[in-house]
Amino acid sequence: RAGLKYFGAATDSPGQRERAPYPESYAQYDEIMWSGEFGQTTPTNGQKWLFTEPKQGQFNFTEGNIVTSLARENGMYLRCHALVWHNQLAPWVESTQWTPEQLRKVIVDHITNVAGQYKGQCYAWDVLNEALNEDGTYRESLFYKVLGEEYITLAYETAAKADPTAKLYYNDYNLESPSAKTEGAQRIVKLVRDAGLRIDGVGLQAHLVAESHPTLDEHIAAIKGFTKLGVEVALTELDIRLQTPATAENLELQKQAYKNVVGACVQVCGCIGVTIWDFYDPFSWVPAVFPGEGAAALWFEDFSKHPAYDGIVEALTNK
Ligand code: G3I
Numbered sequence: 001r002a003g004l005k006y007f008g009a010a011t012d013s014p015g016q017r018e019r020a021p022y023p024e025s026y027a028q029y030d031e032i033m034w035s036g037e038f039g040q041t042t043p044t045n046g047q048k049w050l051f052t053e054p055k056q057g058q059f060n061f062t063e064g065n066i067v068t069s070l071a072r073e074n075g076m077y078l079r080c081h082a083l084v085w086h087n088q089l090a091p092w093v094e095s096t097q098w099t100p101e102q103l104r105k106v107i108v109d110h111i112t113n114v115a116g117q118y119k120g121q122c123y124a125w126d127v128l129n130e131a132l133n134e135d136g137t138y139r140e141s142l143f144y145k146v147l148g149e150e151y152i153t154l155a156y157e158t159a160a161k162a163d164p165t166a167k168l169y170y171n172d173y174n175l176e177s178p179s180a181k182t183e184g185a186q187r188i189v190k191l192v193r194d195a196g197l198r199i200d201g202v203g204l205q206a207h208l209v210a211e212s213h214p215t216l217d218e219h220i221a222a223i224k225g226f227t228k229l230g231v232e233v234a235l236t237e238l239d240i241r242l243q244t245p246a247t248a249e250n251l252e253l254q255k256q257a258y259k260n261v262v263g264a265c266v267q268v269c270g271c272i273g274v275t276i277w278d279f280y281d282p283f284s285w286v287p288a289v290f291p292g293e294g295a296a297a298l299w300f301e302d303f304s305k306h307p308a309y310d311g312i313v314e315a316l317t318n319k
Contacts, residue, residue: 004266006077006123006273007316008040009033010237013066016045017283028303029280034070040077040123042236042275043067044285047080048088052114056092056106059113068121079236079275080122082129082171083111084155086141094142103146108158115162126171126203126236127159128152128188134174136184152188153195160198171203171236176261177218182225189229202226203236206261207277209293210242210250213257219264227270235265237277240308241286241296251307254295259311266315 011033014026033041045051046063053059071078084107098106115125131139131152138144143151159168170189175182185202192199204222208214214222226233240257242250265271278284280299287294298309313319 004271004273004316006040007038007312008042008077008079008273008275009038009279010042010044010081010275010277011067012044012278012283013046013063016063018288025280025282025303029283032279032299032303034074038076038279040079040273040275041067041071042079042081044081044278045088047114047118048082048085049090049093049110050088052117053110054090057109059117061117064114064118068118072121077123077273078121079234080115080118080125080166081236082126083114083159084127084143084151085129086139086143087130098142098146100147103143103151104154107143107151107154111155111158112162115159115166119163120165122163122166124167124169124201124203124234125159125163127155127168127199129171130173131170131188132172132181132184134179134181136180136187138184149191153192153197156192156197156199157195167200167232168198169201169203169234169236170199171205173205173207173237175202175204175222176206176208177214177222178225182222186225186229189226189231199231201232201234201272203234205237205277206235206239207237208240208257208261210240210254210257213240213253213260216260216264219261220268223264223268223271227268231270233265233268233271234273234275235261235271236275238262238274239277239284239286239296241290241293244287244292244294246295251295254306255308255311258298258308259315262312263315266318
């Protein structure tokens with residue numbers, strides 16, 4: 001049956017957030033984040049390698065525990081993010097020339113400890129994040145350079161042992177309409193399955209652009225390309241940036257874009273949840289990475305809502 005298990009918002013540990021323009025915004029922010037508006041959350045940073053294993057074999061869950069504890073206290077679904085990613089790696093991983101044998105052990109130790117720490121708490125883990133180039137070939141990450149495809153199956157094998165109840169996801173961006181990259185992600189699902197291992201879902205990050213967004217039908221086709229393989233799909237990091245300053249016109253395009261992508265998920269059986277990648281514009285990663293773009297979330301700096309909020313409500317209620 002089509003329908004969502006959750007609609008959520010990712011959030012960062014307070015000390016890691018980009019500084020908001022005025023201090024009382026933290027209280028207003030927390031009120032929205034934890035007051036029942038959202039049924040799910042994901043820590044945007046705290047469970048990444050940089051924070052969880054800053055030195056080899058020295059595990060630190062201080063940052064990761066902040067958001068995961070709040071999720072538990074507030075009875076929210078928790079998505080856990082991310083075990084193996086080429087970005088926000090600890091410097092010691094990047095600065096060493098690993099032999100295949102050494103790197104296998106590094107991966108196994110990391111996943112065993114981090115997924116083990118949160119065993120039973122995560123609805124899903126992003127086991128592997130952003131392993132593909134835009135043309136569907138594998139990204140030449142240090143993991144791929146040393147181990148080839150084997151690092152992928154090793155990651156899923158280890159995660160399944162460390163947390164048998166978490167759904168194991170592959171997570172990437174630009175998977176929201178059919179392309180060579182969506183075919184690459186389908187190959188990853190088959191690779192893991194063919195090795196006799198478990199992979200349960202594909203996360204469509206959905207970092208979209210208001211002025212050039214896919215159609216509803218394109219989103220539906222992309223999602224079905226995964227669900228027909230028997231894995232579930234979630235929109236895991238949804239935000240839709242626009243050229244700033246925002247105008248009535250591009251906010252309307254943004255509303256339509258949010259409505260399309262959430263509506264596609266609602267309509268396809270097997271698309272089980274939506275996570276927006278923070279809800280508050282000042283805490284969004286977008287302006288730092290795409291100068292001149294922003295206003296990608298659903299709440300403006302003054303805590304008024306974007307028109308896109310209503311677009312999402314319409315999508316969720318099939319209007
Ligand atoms: O750790 C420092 C902290 O000490 C300091 O106080 C703070 C001041 O701004 O900066 C902190 O580092 C920042 C870190 O986030 C933690 O907040 C980095 O500068 C910043 O570059 C980093 O950005 C994160 C980005 O991943 C890194 O690539 C974003 O917050 C996070 O939203 C973003 O999320 C990724 C997903 O994990 C994967 N998909 C793409 C998505 C967007 O890039």
